[in-house]
Every structure is written in C-alpha cells, then in structure tokens.
Amino acid sequence: MRSRITAAPYLLWAVLFIVIPLVLVAVFAFTNTGGGFTLENFKNSADYAPVIFNSIWLSMIATAICLVIAYPLAYVISRRSAGSQRTMIMLIMLPMWMNFLLRTYAWMTLLENNGLINKLLGFLGLGPFEMINTQGAVVLGMVYNYLPFMILPLYSVMVKIENSLVEAASDLGCSASDTMKHVLLPLSMPGVTTGIIMVFVPSVSTFVISRMLGGGSFMLIGDLIEMQFLGNAYNPNLGAAISMVLMFIILICMALTNLFKDPEEKEGLLL
Amino acid sequence: MQNNNTLISLRNISVEFDGQKVLDRISLDISDKEFVTLLGPSGCGKTTTLRIIGGFVDPTEGDIFFDGKKINGLPPHKRQVNTVFQRYALFPHLNVYENVEFGLKINKIPEEERRKRVKEMLALVNLRGFELRRVGNLSGGQQQRVAIARALVNHPRVLLLDEPLGALDLKLRKEMQIELKRIQKQLEITFLYVTHDQEEALTMSDRVVVMRDGEILQIGSPTDIYNEPVNAYVADFIGESNIIDGIMREDYFVEFAGKMLPCTDSGFGKNMPVDVVIRPEDWEISEDGKGQFNGVVESTIFKGVHFENIVDAGNIKFMVHTTQEHQPGSRIGLSIIPDYIHIMHKMGKDETLELGALAADSLLTDEEEAASEEE
Structure with missing residues (x-):
C-alpha cells in the first residue's frame, strides 16, 4: 500500500503532463476545425510522405554515423584508467553545457559561404564550397548535437565488460576482429540499442537543426509539425495527425531495435 | 636443467611496469607434462610470469622459448597455451556449452567434432547435463569447471592456471585440487599453476618454484622445498x-x-x-x-x-x-x-x-x- 501512496505524485504528474496531452493530440488528430470526427487529417498527412521519408532517412544516416564514431571511442575510453575515463567523459559532456541553439548557431557561422571553414580553405586555394543549407549540414548538426547520447550508453555498457573477457577471447584464439565480433559486440548490444534510440528519436523530430543548417530549403517532419501549430500554415488538426504518425514510426523503430536484444535482458519498453 | 624434454624456457626475463621492476632476470625451464607451481606472496611476480607465457605481457628484457622457438611478441591467439583466469572470465552471453565450444568455433573445427569434444570435456569436469545453463547461474565451483573445460577442450600443450581455486571455500578447494591433478595426469598436459597457498602447491605439483620480489628463490620438488628450504624465508613461507x-x-x-x-x-x-x-x-x-x-x-x-x-x-x-x-x-x-x-x-x-x-x-x-x- 505504501508504495502506492509514494507513487501518487508521479502518477498525477504522468496523467497531467503525459496522458492528457496525448489524448488531446489524438482528439485534434481525429477532428476537423468544426470539432466533428474525421479521418481527413491522416489522409492529408499522406501528402507529406516525402518529407517524412526524408526525415527518417537523414536521421538514420546521422544515427549510423554516430554509432561508427561512438563505438570505438567508447571502447577506448572504457579501457583507460578510472581517472582518465572521468576526464574524457567530462570532455564529451562539455559541449552539452552550452545551449543547443548556440551550438547550432556556431556551426552556421562555420559553414557559411564566407564562413570560417571556407575562408581557411580559401587560403589554401580551395573552395568556396556550398556547405550550409545542404542535407549534409543537417546531418552534421544532428551528429554533433546527439553524439554524446550515443557515447554515454555505449560507454556505460562497455565499462562493465571486464578486460579479462577480452584476454580470454584472445587466449582462445580470437584475433582482434574475432574478439569484436564474438565478445564485444554481443556484450555491448544493450548499449547499441539504447544509443540508437537516444539519437534517432530526437533526430527524426528535430526542427531547429534543419531550419538553421538546412536554411529552410527543405523540410523535415519537425518543421512540418511546427508550421501547423505556430507557422503560417496554421492547421493544428493536421499537425496533430502528423505528430501521431511520427509517434507511430518511432514506436515501430523502438520495437525493431528491441528485437536485437537478448530475450532475458529486454528492458521495459512499451512494445 | 635444460633437457630435451623442455617445453617452455624463460631466459633472463625482466619486466618493468612504469619503471618498477616486477620480474628481475628470471630463468625457468618447464618440461613437457610437468605440473609446475609458482608459489609466492602477492606481488612476487608469479602472475606476471604466467602472463608472459600466455602472451599478455611482453618482457622488457630476456627471451621466452616454446618448444625451442622464440615466441617473444607472439600474440596470445597464436600460442599453443590456454589460460584459466583468476576470476574465470566466462562469457556471460553464452551458455555452458557455448562457452566450452568457443575456442573450437573460432578455430573452425567442424561442427561434429566440436560437439564430440565439448561433450567429452564436460564429462571430464563432471558437468554433464549443464550444457544449456547460463554461466551466471552456476556456483563458483561449477564456473571453475567450465573455465577449465573451456581451456582444455582446445588441447593446449600447456594450461596456465592463475589462482583458479582462490574464490572457492576450503572443502571445495581440496576437492578441486585432487580433481585438477587427476585431469592433468589423465590428459598428460603441462600445467603451470600460480598460487599463494603453500599447501596447494605441495599437494599438486611435481615441482614448486618459490618466488619473492620478482626473483626465484628456490625450485624443487615439494619434499625438497619442505625439507631442504634454501633459506629461512622459504622455510617460513612453506609451512x-x-x-x-x-x-x-x-x-x-x-x-x-x-x-x-x-x-x-x-x-x-x-x-x-x-x-x-x-x-x-x-x-x-x-x-x-x-x-x-x-x-x-x-x-x-x-x-x-x-x-x-x-x-x-x-x-x-x-x-x-x-x-x-x-x-x-x-x-x-x-x-x-x-x-x-x-x-x-x-x-x-x-x-x-x-x-x-x-x-x-x-x-x-x-x-x-x-x-x-x-x-
């Protein structure tokens, strides 16, 4: 009984700020401006399929790049002494102390046509290159902003893999790549799935990065939804419908990643 | 001491970690099919000696020969030795069968032979029927046996054991001592055993190497070491x-x-x-x-x-x-x-x-x- 009482504030919180808003979004999605039931909004959101696919595609690329960068890095950190592990993790967290917008602005000035990078390349007789307002710039922004969310779960899993396991693998005939494939990868899988979710979910729904680094020249789902609520295309019903589609996509992605997990270690995800 | 039976030979091996001497010009010959124990207090360099033979530590100075060939710098996966680690180091994501099978799979032994050898080995260490158990759910003694089976299934020339019984209780330890000696006799494999427990060393070994501060004090049969210790330190350490x-x-x-x-x-x-x-x-x-x-x-x-x-x-x-x-x-x-x-x-x-x-x-x-x- 006591656990119920102590859980009450959290339950109240969850109902107030999670369940009720979700219900409201659903209500908006299934009604028209007059308040009548309709599926029109979902039908209309199908028009934006290219935007949705593009969002997913870019986020997948960003997530993959994060994984490729973060995995070896997390492993290297996890094999260091406790002191230098702390320092390195600190350094990785450091950019996160800065405001998200500020970080993204910084990339704008770096990537601009007459920005820092192009100027430096100009000295070498190269460029200028068209870097800002490209899909590449958006992916770069996603990778830069969300990389720590990939490193941290990977690191926290890998730091628990004892060095003697790596030695045992090598003792039993594993080359470095065999050890990777047969010991490290399976043991770090929970970190990989968590990292993928932690990077993919915010990437797919971002609108700031695409607006600032993509220059609004192409839209992502996040931009689309924001426009329906705050922008000139004001249509909350359609925005809510697209939000629900996005939520559905994310849930599917999480369920898929969960499939890779060890059946005994499945975490309490919704699906 | 060099004879034609010598399998492993350490010649003037020194090891330094961060400028600190861990081993100081050690020379040791180990014969084929011999049970040799490195005995000494913690920090005497016995585990380092074992790790040099396993390939996990490179000597700062000196040479190591295996079957007459110099193997300095040869990575562990290319050596004909297997190790039973101090805390077993079993793979937590694999069950008992898969753990034992691991080395054979890596070395691309055909499926049929793998199954036969794993079965034999599990029988040898009295773990029949445990194939599908997760290693995390086993007792210390059982994990110990899996670790031994996982190493021995590869038919190594030498088995290195790093204080393998340290985590077991007294009774189990005594049982495992006899068990290990039996396995060694039966398979005719060279065992190099590291311990700080003098009784364990005397019980199992053909030869005991008493070490202190990175040096070898005495090498001899258990009775020699006990009855004719070279100095008061050895006498005090052995009993x-x-x-x-x-x-x-x-x-x-x-x-x-x-x-x-x-x-x-x-x-x-x-x-x-x-x-x-x-x-x-x-x-x-x-x-x-x-x-x-x-x-x-x-x-x-x-x-x-x-x-x-x-x-x-x-x-x-x-x-x-x-x-x-x-x-x-x-x-x-x-x-x-x-x-x-x-x-x-x-x-x-x-x-x-x-x-x-x-x-x-x-x-x-x-x-x-x-x-x-x-x-």
Whole structure:
C-alpha cells in the first residue's frame, strides 16, 4: 500500500503532463476545425510522405554515423584508467553545457559561404564550397548535437565488460576482429540499442537543426509539425495527425531495435 | 636443467611496469607434462610470469622459448597455451556449452567434432547435463569447471592456471585440487599453476618454484622445498617454522639459544652466523627438566589435528606442535634430533627483518646480546 501512496505524485504528474496531452493530440488528430470526427487529417498527412521519408532517412544516416564514431571511442575510453575515463567523459559532456541553439548557431557561422571553414580553405586555394543549407549540414548538426547520447550508453555498457573477457577471447584464439565480433559486440548490444534510440528519436523530430543548417530549403517532419501549430500554415488538426504518425514510426523503430536484444535482458519498453 | 624434454624456457626475463621492476632476470625451464607451481606472496611476480607465457605481457628484457622457438611478441591467439583466469572470465552471453565450444568455433573445427569434444570435456569436469545453463547461474565451483573445460577442450600443450581455486571455500578447494591433478595426469598436459597457498602447491605439483620480489628463490620438488628450504624465508613461507639465529661453531655443531647441539650440516666455516630452522612438529616432548630445552607453555591453540603451543624456554620462545594437550602454565621439556635441525645461510639484514615475530623474538642469543651491549 505504501508504495502506492509514494507513487501518487508521479502518477498525477504522468496523467497531467503525459496522458492528457496525448489524448488531446489524438482528439485534434481525429477532428476537423468544426470539432466533428474525421479521418481527413491522416489522409492529408499522406501528402507529406516525402518529407517524412526524408526525415527518417537523414536521421538514420546521422544515427549510423554516430554509432561508427561512438563505438570505438567508447571502447577506448572504457579501457583507460578510472581517472582518465572521468576526464574524457567530462570532455564529451562539455559541449552539452552550452545551449543547443548556440551550438547550432556556431556551426552556421562555420559553414557559411564566407564562413570560417571556407575562408581557411580559401587560403589554401580551395573552395568556396556550398556547405550550409545542404542535407549534409543537417546531418552534421544532428551528429554533433546527439553524439554524446550515443557515447554515454555505449560507454556505460562497455565499462562493465571486464578486460579479462577480452584476454580470454584472445587466449582462445580470437584475433582482434574475432574478439569484436564474438565478445564485444554481443556484450555491448544493450548499449547499441539504447544509443540508437537516444539519437534517432530526437533526430527524426528535430526542427531547429534543419531550419538553421538546412536554411529552410527543405523540410523535415519537425518543421512540418511546427508550421501547423505556430507557422503560417496554421492547421493544428493536421499537425496533430502528423505528430501521431511520427509517434507511430518511432514506436515501430523502438520495437525493431528491441528485437536485437537478448530475450532475458529486454528492458521495459512499451512494445 | 635444460633437457630435451623442455617445453617452455624463460631466459633472463625482466619486466618493468612504469619503471618498477616486477620480474628481475628470471630463468625457468618447464618440461613437457610437468605440473609446475609458482608459489609466492602477492606481488612476487608469479602472475606476471604466467602472463608472459600466455602472451599478455611482453618482457622488457630476456627471451621466452616454446618448444625451442622464440615466441617473444607472439600474440596470445597464436600460442599453443590456454589460460584459466583468476576470476574465470566466462562469457556471460553464452551458455555452458557455448562457452566450452568457443575456442573450437573460432578455430573452425567442424561442427561434429566440436560437439564430440565439448561433450567429452564436460564429462571430464563432471558437468554433464549443464550444457544449456547460463554461466551466471552456476556456483563458483561449477564456473571453475567450465573455465577449465573451456581451456582444455582446445588441447593446449600447456594450461596456465592463475589462482583458479582462490574464490572457492576450503572443502571445495581440496576437492578441486585432487580433481585438477587427476585431469592433468589423465590428459598428460603441462600445467603451470600460480598460487599463494603453500599447501596447494605441495599437494599438486611435481615441482614448486618459490618466488619473492620478482626473483626465484628456490625450485624443487615439494619434499625438497619442505625439507631442504634454501633459506629461512622459504622455510617460513612453506609451512610454519621456528627461525632462530645461530652460530655454526664447527662442522656438525651449531649453537643457538645458548645451547650447543649436534646437527647434520657441515661446510659452513667456523663461527659462521646462520639461520637455524626447526619445524614445530619436529620437537620431541618430554617431562620438565629432561629436554634439551625446558620451558613454560605460554599459550595453546587447538588446530584440529594438533595443538599449537608457544613455549617460553627462558631466553627464547618456540612454536611447538603437539598431539596431546598441554595446559598453559605447565612446564615441559623439548628436544630435537640432529636430522631435524636445518641450518641455512643468513639472508641480507633487511630480509631478516621481514620474518615473523617469533624469529624477531629470538634474534639474539644471550652471548650475542652481551656482546652487543659491550659495544
């Protein structure tokens, strides 16, 4: 009984700020401006399929790049002494102390046509290159902003893999790549799935990065939804419908990643 | 010691970690099918020696030969040795069968042979029926067996064991000691075993290597090491000992604790200071006044098989093992036959200081005490 009482504030919180808003979004999605039931909004959101696919595609690329960068890095950190592990993790967290917008602005000035990078390349007789307002710039922004969310779960899993396991693998005939494939990868899988979710979910729904680094020249789902609520295309019903589609996509992605997990270690995800 | 049976040969191996010498010019030959134990306190370099052979540590200086070939720098996965790690290092994501199968799979042994060999090995370590169990759910002793099976299934030339029984309770440890010896005999594989437990070393080994501070003090059969320790340190480490300062008055006569007694050693030179080592179980007990030494039983502890008594013989205290109980305060006589008086060369002064309290108590005999007071 006591656990119920102590859980009450959290339950109240969850109902107030999670369940009720979700219900409201659903209500908006299934009604028209007059308040009548309709599926029109979902039908209309199908028009934006290219935007949705593009969002997913870019986020997948960003997530993959994060994984490729973060995995070896997390492993290297996890094999260091406790002191230098702390320092390195600190350094990785450091950019996160800065405001998200500020970080993204910084990339704008770096990537601009007459920005820092192009100027430096100009000295070498190269460029200028068209870097800002490209899909590449958006992916770069996603990778830069969300990389720590990939490193941290990977690191926290890998730091628990004892060095003697790596030695045992090598003792039993594993080359470095065999050890990777047969010991490290399976043991770090929970970190990989968590990292993928932690990077993919915010990437797919971002609108700031695409607006600032993509220059609004192409839209992502996040931009689309924001426009329906705050922008000139004001249509909350359609925005809510697209939000629900996005939520559905994310849930599917999480369920898929969960499939890779060890059946005994499945975490309490919704699906 | 080099013979044509030698499988592993360490030549003047030194290892430094961060400028600190861990091994100091060690040389050791290990024969094929031999059970060799590296024995010593923690930090003596025994595990480092094992890791050099396993390929996890590269010697700073010196060479290591395997079957006559130099293998310095050869990575572990290319060596014909397997290791049983201190804390087993079983793969938590694999079950018992998959753990044992691991090395065979990596070395691309065909499925059928793999199954046969894993089965054999699990039978050998008495783990039949455990194939599908997760390793995390096994007891310490069972994990231990999986670790042994996982190493042995690859048919290594040498099995390296790094304090494999350290985490087990006493009874299980004794069982596993016998088990390991049986497996070693049955498979005819060279075992190199690391432990700090002298009893374990004496029970299982063909040869024992006693180490301290990165050096080898003595190599010999368990009986040699026990009966003829090269110095007081080894004597003290291998079983309990009374270590007493003495002076070799002439061949076959030693003076200690104010008494001149016959012994069986010679060739030390006249009036040479020596360490006299007497095992506590070697004393003969008699009535008070009838022994070479007579004293008061100061304390007595029941140890199961015997009583451990500290006897105060006036200017010196002896540790004495008896089968009969002697009440503290009672007086007894102690005698020792010449065979059981072991005479050893003195170690350096700083080394003597590290020895046990008993030895420190008996550092000076009456005569020397008087002499030092005059100075």
